[in-house]
Amino acid sequence: MKKFAVVGNPVNHSLSPVIHQQFARQFDIQLEYTKIQVEAGEFQNVVNTFRHQGGAGLNVTVPYKTDAYAISQQLSTSATLAKAVNTLIFNAESIKGDNTDGTGLVNDLIHNHGFNITNKSILILGAGGAVSGVLGPLLIQQPQVIVIANRTVAKAIDLQQNFSHLGSIIGCGLDQIKSLKFDLIINGTAASLAGQTPSIDIDLLKDVQFAYDMMYASEATVFMRWAQANGVEWVADGLGMLVEQAAAAFEIWHGVKPDTRQVLIKLRA
Ligand SMILES: NC(=O)c1ccc[n+]([C@@H]2O[C@H](COP(=O)([O-])OP(=O)(O)OC[C@H]3O[C@@H](n4cnc5c(N)ncnc54)[C@H](OP(=O)(O)O)[C@@H]3O)[C@@H](O)[C@H]2O)c1
Missing domain, CATH: 3.40.50.720 (NAD(P)-binding Rossmann-like Domain)
Structure with missing residues (x-):
């Protein structure tokens, strides 16, 4: 099962795990998606540990989008323009940073x-x-x-x-x-x-x-x-915006575009 998480501080309130699990269900994709609270100065360590434990990608929220930009070895055009990264993609060779906001x-x-x-x-x-x-x-x-x-x-x-x-x-x-x-x-x-x-x-x-x-x-x-x-x-x-940026990250990670409308309706309810 592929492993993902959202990292930030605070992160407890994040709806990202719920949103990504609902997207995954649309395609019968099995995934683990957790929340990781990162204390000041710990961003790089947390990312390295997650990646070495087989993590496939991370969403990054306040206050670490600039740190995520700094550790990315490859950057999308939108991340380069924004000088900030909210989506990290890990593979054996490198860390790629994107920005889907x-x-x-x-x-x-x-x-x-x-x-x-x-x-x-x-x-x-x-x-x-x-x-x-x-x-x-x-x-x-x-x-x-x-x-x-x-x-x-x-x-x-x-x-x-x-x-x-x-x-x-x-x-x-x-x-x-x-x-x-x-x-x-x-x-x-x-x-x-x-x-x-x-x-x-x-x-x-x-x-x-x-x-x-x-x-x-x-x-x-x-x-x-x-x-x-x-x-x-x-x-x-x-x-x-939150659901749509998550959908864009989901597409980057899984190569399929989820239906956002039904997820938004559920979250509003
Ligand atoms: N819906 C989504 O998916 C999504 C995604 C990302 C962010 N957001 C939301 O967007 C907002 C901004 O987030 P961010 O990441 O850009 O935060 P940020 O980098 O900390 O920037 C905060 C901005 O708000 C200004 N500000 C703060 N308090 C203010 C006040 N009392 N009066 C006037 N301006 C004030 C700051 O002005 P100074 O430059 O003068 O400090 C700065 O421009 C937050 O509400 C966040 O929840 C939503």
């Missing part, structure tokens, strides 16, 4: 929500690991512009510089957002985790059709409730 978000927006990204103006709040992971796949869809606004302005500017060869992208501070008309606003900050809403001018929501929070919870997140209270009727959380 962007594919997950794009597939969720387009296929689960029916939101067409092409020619749209997008405002993204936050400039951390999740945002750097999604920018490449989002820009490939050729939006009109992506504005990244972050509390630490330098990080938003860095992302602008790293991704400007792929399309129109502007990095700025949360209080410097140009008064453009945005079709989609994505919350990629960790503010929701602390129950906080972004401190941006609410006039920016005036023309927004869709407000998407990368965070997910059993009920509407604070960002979703804030957007609705300010006139955006169409809101969603990031559970679909």
Whole structure:
């Protein structure tokens, strides 16, 4: 039986084992998928031990996506662009790193929500690991512009510089957002985790059709409730992104594409 796991800290809340087992059932694939909590400084040891015990692959979550990037001997294009890895593939010769967060978000927006990204103006709040992971796949869809606004302005500017060869992208501070008309606003900050809403001018929501929070919870997140209270009727959380990034990792590991819709319905229930 092939062995997989998700590594991170904290990792106890992770839905990845449930999702991967449900995908596996669709193809009668037998696999072991566990959660491994990794303490600070232990990432490399944990990966080496797992690999030497016959592990076939790992999903990597906060705060180890950059460490996973650093230990990868081969990198996919999306991992190279993101400078972060959320999926490790082990074989006898090497460790390969991939990043499926962007594919997950794009597939969720387009296929689960029916939101067409092409020619749209997008405002993204936050400039951390999740945002750097999604920018490449989002820009490939050729939006009109992506504005990244972050509390630490330098990080938003860095992302602008790293991704400007792929399309129109502007990095700025949360209080410097140009008064453009945005079709989609994505919350990629960790503010929701602390129950906080972004401190941006609410006039920016005036023309927004869709407000998407990368965070997910059993009920509407604070960002979703804030957007609705300010006139955006169409809101969603990031559970679909989670399931879609898992599906992309599953396809990399097993060579088959799972049906995500039935898994999402089960998780929502
Ligand atoms: N659905 C999914 O599959 C999925 C996948 C990955 C991540 N996520 C979610 O995405 C979010 C971001 O994750 P990450 O990995 O990018 O985290 P990260 O690398 O730690 O980055 C956190 C970002 O949030 C900003 N931030 C934190 N607290 C804030 C506050 N109170 N006000 C304004 N900005 C604040 C940070 O700004 P500074 O740069 O100024 O510190 C930074 O831009 C989390 O909610 C995570 O759960 C979801």
